[in-house]
Amino acid sequence: MALRLSTGGRSTTEVATERILIVGLGGLGVPALWALARAGAQRKRLTIVDPDPVELSNLARQVIYRSRDAGTPKVDAAARWLVERFPDVNVERHPIALEASNAARLVAAHDFVIDATDNPAAKFLINDACIAARTPFVYGGVVGMTGQAMTVIPGETACIRCVFETPPDDNENQSCREAGIVGPVAGAIGEMQAAEAMRAWRAQRPLLSGKILTYDASGPARVRIAAVSPRPGCGCGAWKPESRDARSRREPQSPGN
């Protein structure tokens, strides 16, 4: 069923929000999947993608897996868990890594994508595939005590490349191993990603559309939501010359925002 996704009251975008793709079933994907299941996602079609088996070290924060699942592909363990609790759930499993060769096909078959991957290259790949397919998605990331999320409405709000341009050159997996992933922080971000998907399937504008949320539980802890504007020169098509003019006109009335 195609729903109307309100885009700020001025226009609407035709978005069907029945088929949701979750890429990654780790610290972010597990809480996102669980939240969607609790929220009634059994009436939706969920697709889960992850190439890895469950490891014992996952169990503390990837709470749907049990020790007996060790060695089982995460997509199989997660699907079994899901069906035990929500027998009418419709879940499609792909025990594969999202790659340039399969991303376009997978993304195009879905109406909303949750990026729950664990590395920058995959996040940029999801961004590019979703921009090409014009599929909205919610990016999520977590390292140590810091988490981040942003929803992208292709062609309308800033994309990951508008904001960060290219993946960082260093190895994020290395920094994850050093800083670890803190379960409650990953849980907070994953649940928020699910809430963004829920807003989309209810034809409501996701709250983090064009806004990047940083949840930093370390040191002087803070939650910061920054509105991000599309970047001229980014190929995603969200930047429009008239939007810059509109912002310039508005700015004198809203200093400090």
Place this chain on the structure above:
Amino acid sequence: MLDSIATSITLNGDPYPLDRDTALTALLERLNMRRGRVAVEINHEIVPKARYDETMVRAGDHVEIINFVGGG
């Protein structure tokens, strides 16, 4: 110096002192942030990375520096 008039910007929502107009790259260095990992907005406009070297941060600017979080 105490008698100098402090110049300040708003950095991620909080006041941040700057004693003079400062190159964006110098500010990033002072904050120990690496340009390859961050996004910078000045007065609500994204600064393209190609312009970091020529961009100055001035008194009263609203600066948002966002570190990319790429794990999961």
